Amino acid sequence: KNQVEQSPQSLIILEGKNCTLQCNYTVSPFSNLRWYKQDTGRGPVSLTIMTFSENTKSNGRYTATLDADTKQSSLHITASQLSDSASYICVVSAAPTGGGNKLTFGTGTQLKVEL
C-alpha cells in the first residue's frame, strides 16, 4: 500500500531559526513529490513540485530536497517567520500518469513559530 509518513508530527521553533521537516514514502512507481503549506482554516497551497530527476528545489525561504533512492524528502525553512506557522503536507504521486487520482497525502507536520 502506498504510504507517506512525515516527521515530526509537530514542531515549535523561535522566530529567525531554521528547521527541517521530513517525508518518507513508499509510493511506487514514483512520479513526483509536492510540498504544500496549509494555514489554519485554509486550503493547502503549493510550495514545490519535484520529479524523479530533481534533487532540490527552492521557493524563497523554502528548500525541498529529494532522494529517490532512499525515498526521502525534506523541506528546509530558513530564517523562520511567524507567518510560517502552518501545517506542511508532503504529497507523492504515483506513475505513470502522476494524475490527481494517484496522490498519497501525508498527515502533515504542524509548525509553530514563536517570538
Next chain:
Amino acid sequence: NAGVTQTPKFQVLKTGQSMTLQCAQDMNHEYMSWYRQDPGMGLRLIHYSVGAGITDQGEVPNGYNVSRSTTEDFPLRLLSAAPSQTSVYFCASMRSGQGNTIYFGEGSWLTVV
C-alpha cells in the same frame, strides 16, 4: 483570479438530510476532485473527474455522489448525511499531465448532528 471557489464555508446538517457542496474553478482545468480531511489523517480522495461528463470513485466514495456537466463545476452531494461525514471538505483542480500544481479551494466545514 478566483481559482477554486467552494460554497458553503460552514454547514450544519441533521442526520439523514441531504445537501450539495458547490465547487467551481475558472482555470479551465480538466481534472477536479473532492477530498475530506479528518484529524490525524491525510487528505482522502472521495471522487474525481478527468473532464466534463467523466467521474470516478476515489478512496472513500460511499455516501457521496458527484457530477461534471461542465468543465467549471464539480458539485459534491451528500445523499443522507451521517455523523461520520462530519469533516472538512476540499475541492481541488489541476491541469492534466505530470507535475502540475494542484489548486485547492478554501474548504467547507460540515458538521452532521
